[in-house]
Amino acid sequence: DVALKLLKRFQNLPDESYGFTDHKLLRRRESFSLPNQNSKPVPQLESSSVKFSVLMELAKMPSVFPSGTQYGHLRQFIYNHLSVDRKFSEDYGITEITNFVQKVTSVDKRQLKTSTNRPLSRYDKVLIVLDFLATLVSGLHLWRILCEIAYLFGKTLKRLYGISEIYEQKCTHYQVIGILSYFSRSIGKLNGQQLKDAYAYEAMLYAAEHGIIEFINAMREAKPALLSAVNSCNRGIFSYAIQYRKQNVFQLIHCLNGRKEMFRYSIDTFGNNMLHLAAHLGPPSDRHSRSGAAMQMQREIQWFKAVEKVLHPKFKEAENDDGKKPYEIFTENHEELVKDGEKWAKDTATSYTIVGTLIITIMFAAAFTVPGGNDQNTGLPIFLHDNVFTTFLIADALSLFASATSVLIFIGILTSRYAEKDFVKNLPWKLMFGLSFLFLSVCSMIVAFCAAIIDMISKGYRTNKWSIIVLIMLLGSIPIIVLVLSQLRLMKEIIHSTWKNRISTIEG
Template sequence: MPTSFPSGTRSGFLGQIIYENLSVERSFNIEYDIPEIGNFVRKVTCVADAANERPQKISSAVHCGIGRKVLNFVVLIMLSGWRFCKLLVSIFLFWPVKLLGRLLCKIFHGVAYLLVQVFHYLDINGIRKIYDQKYTHYEVIGILSYFCRSVGKFNSSKLKEASAYEAMLHASQHGIIEFINAMRDANPNFLSAVDSCHRGIFSYAILHRKQNVFQLIHSVNGRKEILRHRIDSFGNNLLHLAAHLGPSSDRHSRSGAALQMQREIQWFKAVEKVLHPKFKEAENDDGKKPYEIFIESHEELVKEGEKWAKDTATSYTIVGTLITTIMFAAAFTVPGGNDDKTGLPIFLHDNIFTAFLMADAVSLFASATSVLIFIGILTSRYAEKDFLKSLPWKLLFGLLLLFLSVCSMIVAFSAAIIDMILKGYETHKWFIVVPIMALGSIPIIVLVISQVSFMYEIFRSTWKNPIRSINK
């Protein structure tokens, strides 16, 4: 059952914090070691090591001559002085920052741990359910660890009888990375498990879009190329499988058909970079190349993505046009009116009126630019490659500008009202101004709640493409 493992359980940001800070009492009788969950990639620079090796290389290159020995000595002193300077800089500059960061992290985790324990005691916000979930994870991983100690002693016939290879394929299908790592540590031959169609765990990972499983292909020593070049019973290589439409459970994790199509292209491109270029032109038993299968299987999704993008762009274009019209008219019907002699606004040199003019101009230009961007979306070609970056970036920038124009419009309106109230009322001015400012923040809050998560999803899927880590 996938939910019995941490990788098979999905939770939000708050749920993840609660999960990490819950303490679980182990009641399992058999002694086992809980493997650490998660893969942490550590990038360590080699500058210091290179600096330590340079004196040895220089000294070995100097064979004779007093001049060269003196030069070697000078170089050694310079390198030692450089390392000493870097040490001083790290002590006085970077260490306080690191200590402060660690202190803040400790404080945050301490407060989070305390709150979680209190909530758990009071059974608030479903803490009990998360606790039971984590307890199940610990027990299942413990049983798996104990089981893997015995698996290494089994021969091939016993493993087949125990359906161990089928379990590996099932785990790959559901993305249960803990099970796969534990089993391959016990017996590396489990990575060669195949079904009746000669499809292995990486084939299943591609078909079911399980990134955490497919990226294990880079940690396979000695058999990486064999696993990459594997072909199933129908003549399909891994790129042919990536060209098929992904499962609905994976596609529906994205908002809108356009972003779903983007994820499909990202998967196809990611697998394409992993394989040898010759597989791009390889044909299966039906005489079809990977890209031909991709176009056929994603034809309906492209149409849905085009319709979704056009409907979304049309709605935002109407909103942007209305804001442009309103702010253009507001620029010539300023609060307080104009001077009959000069024609200039009466409140021209007032600070609040200046804020009104600036907000009006920003709203006008931002809304007009967003309308032009959304028109560009409406007139796009909607080819498959346009869904990768072109359409998402246009949609993101259009939304950001429209968001800015709405906020600026609220600021301009509030500034105009406040300016007239401050000059029209003798007393109790702030009893009117403060409620107006509070009411003016409501549309902005509603806009943030409704649109920021969508904009972040577009940004994350386009700029911080999570599938890029497959190629690393």
């Protein structure tokens, strides 16, 4: 559990006057303990020792906050729909977590009893109804059987999709939000000097560096003055958000109303405004989350454009102490990334061009060597009036035209000038449409091949032809599935970053 982990790791907290005493936390020791944990008593701490802020440690732990946890679409859907009592944020969620875990991990109907010390939740009411139904069917032992089946089914789902792990993670998030709520109320009572002694300003900067928006929101609501936290170089939380590419923190600047101008005009000790900071390369963790150097370059330009919208126009041409403008710094720092992006785009386009050319050759030849051959008298295909043969002709033509279109698009990528602004929309659009037409051509080619084989089999086989047809269709679906799995991530990333990108659509 988070509180005990912090207490055991750091045995020195600010004294009583600052609102963060060890005694307050130790009195809540049992509340922060999950069931079946045999933790040793934590010794009392010396208030005269070196002071430590729990807030500082929370600001360095992004994984215990919802914003620091990234799931795939399926796991995120499970996370969003797992039921956890919202009262966690009010009383640290310890009692509710204990009760909830006991209820969902046991099939014994004794767990259906609810506590009389708090109002019944919706989940408790459901349990009472289930208990009543269990009583009705207890004579037939049907309830016990249903419970066992439900338990085994739930256990299988938990193992298959990691539901237990996700649930524990969500419980941890609510615990931490409760702990943060407790400390934020204490923070609101401190004056300026006490905030410095409690390292609250430093904690805000760490939270901005790690993108912990929950921490920043809780602190600014308790003490709005904490938003003005700066380091020794006069860089604040929004400078950190830009420097470390934390989008959720950067977007907070649009919620500040009147105080927004103070941050838009901020300049550090080196004469850099926020656009100068955006002109530098982002951290590797942000860039490497993109597929290929071209998509990384697109992300860098989007960040630069988003910050440019926020600042006053005069800052676009402002020089820092080194006499450099933001655009000059951006070009200088991204020169290698532009070259890498050009190489990646050309290599990708070359590979797809070869595939498209092969498809054109195959489908062009197939159009004149139709299945079943041609009538020697008329020259027309023998299977001309068959529906399956019509499917073959349509799929063949569609594959040929789609592959030809994709090849032309990829040739356009190869001959592009690769200026910085081309990475924003021009190159991603071409790559997206080229991939789409290539995917269509491959699918149509498989359909044409299957139609030709099925047409010949239906004329030659009298028995077991349907089993052969089904087998051919199953085998024909394999290359389509492989193509989807291999290229789906890149296509989704291009669509999201180009059409649904949240950075470039921020309104200043």
